[in-house]
Amino acid sequence: xxxxxVAQTCHVILTTSRLRDYLSDLDIFAVIYAALIHDFEHSGxxxxxxxxxxxxLALLYNDRNVLENYHVSAVFRITSESExxxxxxxxxxxxxxxxxxxxxxxxxxxxxxxxSQAKIMKNLIAIPEIIDKLKALSLLVHCADxxxxxxxxxxxxxxxxxxxxxxxxxxxxxxxxGMPYSPLCDRNTVVLxxxxxxxxxFIVEPIFVVLGDMLDKMMEHAVGAKVDGDDGxxxxxxxxxxxxxxxxxxxxxxxxxxWVVHLKENKENWGKELKQLExxxxxxxxxxxxxxxxxxxxxxxxxxxxxxxxxxxxYSPSSxxxxxxxxxxxxxxxxxxxxGQTEV
Numbered sequence: 001x002x003x004x005x006v007a008q009t010c011h012v013i014l015t016t017s018r019l020r021d022y023l024s025d026l027d028i029f030a031v032i033y034a035a036l037i038h039d040f041e042h043s044g045x046x047x048x049x050x051x052x053x054x055x056x057l058a059l060l061y062n063d064r065n066v067l068e069n070y071h072v073s074a075v076f077r078i079t080s081e082s083e084x085x086x087x088x089x090x091x092x093x094x095x096x097x098x099x100x101x102x103x104x105x106x107x108x109x110x111x112x113x114x115x116s117q118a119k120i121m122k123n124l125i126a127i128p129e130i131i132d133k134l135k136a137l138s139l140l141v142h143c144a145d146x147x148x149x150x151x152x153x154x155x156x157x158x159x160x161x162x163x164x165x166x167x168x169x170x171x172x173x174x175x176x177x178g179m180p181y182s183p184l185c186d187r188n189t190v191v192l193x194x195x196x197x198x199x200x201x202f203i204v205e206p207i208f209v210v211l212g213d214m215l216d217k218m219m220e221h222a223v224g225a226k227v228d229g230d231d232g233x234x235x236x237x238x239x240x241x242x243x244x245x246x247x248x249x250x251x252x253x254x255x256x257x258x259w260v261v262h263l264k265e266n267k268e269n270w271g272k273e274l275k276q277l278e279x280x281x282x283x284x285x286x287x288x289x290x291x292x293x294x295x296x297x298x299x300x301x302x303x304x305x306x307x308x309x310x311x312x313x314x315y316s317p318s319s320x321x322x323x324x325x326x327x328x329x330x331x332x333x334x335x336x337x338x339x340g341q342t343e344v
Contacts, residue, residue, distance in 0.1 A: 002039060003035065003036045003037070003038070003039060003040075004036070005148070005159075006035040006036075006038065006141070006144045006145050006147075007032050007035040007036050007144075009035075009144035009147045009150075010031050010032060010035045010140060010141060010144045011032065012258075013140055013143070013144065013211075013215075014028065014031065014140075016255075016256045016258060017215045017219060017255045017256065018219060018255075019215060019218060019219060019222070021222075022218075022219075022222035026094060026097065026098055027101070027133070027137065029098070030098050030101040030102050030105065030137070031105065031137055031140065031141060033098075033102055034101070034102045034105035034106050034141050035141055035144060035145075037071060037072065037075045037102075037106065038068070038071055038072075038105070038106045038109050038141065038145065039067075039071055039109075040071040040072075040074055040075050041070070041071070041074060042067065042071070043057075043067065044166055044169065044170065045170045045173070046067075046170065046182060047065070047066045047067055047068075047110065047112065048182060049170055049173075049174070049182065050066045050067070051063045051066065052179065053177070053179075057070050065107050065110045065112075067110075068106050068107045068109055068110045069107065071106055072102065072103050072106040072107070076099065100134075101134055101137065104134055104138055105134075105137060105138045105141045106141075108138040108139070108141070108142050109141060109142050109145045111146075113142075114142070114203065114207065117138070117139055117142060117207075118206065118207050118210050120135065121135065121136075121139055121210050121214055122210060122213075124214075125210070125213050125214055125217055130221060131214060131217060131218055136214055136218060139207075139210070139211060139214065140211065142207075143207055143208060143211045146203065146204055146207075147204070147208075147259070148160065148163075149196070149199065149200050149204045149262070149263055149266050149267075150204065150208065150258075150259035150262050150263055151262055152262060153262075153265060153266055153269055156262070156266050157269075160192060160196050161192075164184070164190070164192055164195070167182075167184050167185045167190075168185060168186075168187035168190075170182065170185050171185030171186050171187060172187070191274070191277070193270045193271075193273045193274035193277060194274060196266075196270050197267055197270045197271065197274070200263060200266065200267050200270075201267070204263065205263055208257075208259055208260075208263070212255060212257045215255040216254055216255050219255055
């Protein structure tokens, strides 16, 4: 399901930005294909977990982009078999170009490369030269991979819950193995609302600003090239598109950024939930303290008085039902906050 979500997000970005109109069919195929396979047979654990536990995959790929290397390698091994070889009719040179692009895009979904990708792209945007197409498409796929905060609230919250639960299950395994918890993997301490606000503020929002600026620059160049080349031959349409995206002349046409609205709304919604959670914890804490004071006070009453209160229901089991859930610092475990991240 995540694969189709990422592929659909790539399609939306390519379409709304109009970048699709200036890429070759091979480029577009590579983007969608990379999105579909980028987490093939994912283990449900992070690269760091594989490295720390020295799994076969970590040993095979020398602790480098462990899962990403596995995902793309496994898929190309399958398609190398004759019965699954969907690339059989593709010219060898074209296939090699496609394979190189897909490998690069999948490897760059490794979250450990997130900040370096952002820095490299900022530098490319700041200079007058063209933006390397493969670096641009790799950033696009990476952004799509972590784009659930850019979707409407119901979708974003559902993905947040699913990813959090995946992290928590890794944390459970780490606990069983006597390992320290990885970030966001301890179900006893992580507050989903806080983690998602941080994810939006420090990861998603900044990289999508870079993505928008990158698309602006690419479209400026592409549209200019299209205008300059309108009278050209159209026999090799795919080749024309590839050349147009690498041209430096153009006009400024800002790209639509539909993700901005949802990012703002989702951060506000998490803030509201966090406020409600904190108020609920404070209320539960106050009730608990009040009941504790009452219990301590009645413990000092004469035995006859205590018996009288017991007969009136002062110590019936139902009196404590409202505070039975107070455990992990007052968080209600009888009804999970949001049963509950990539790639990141």
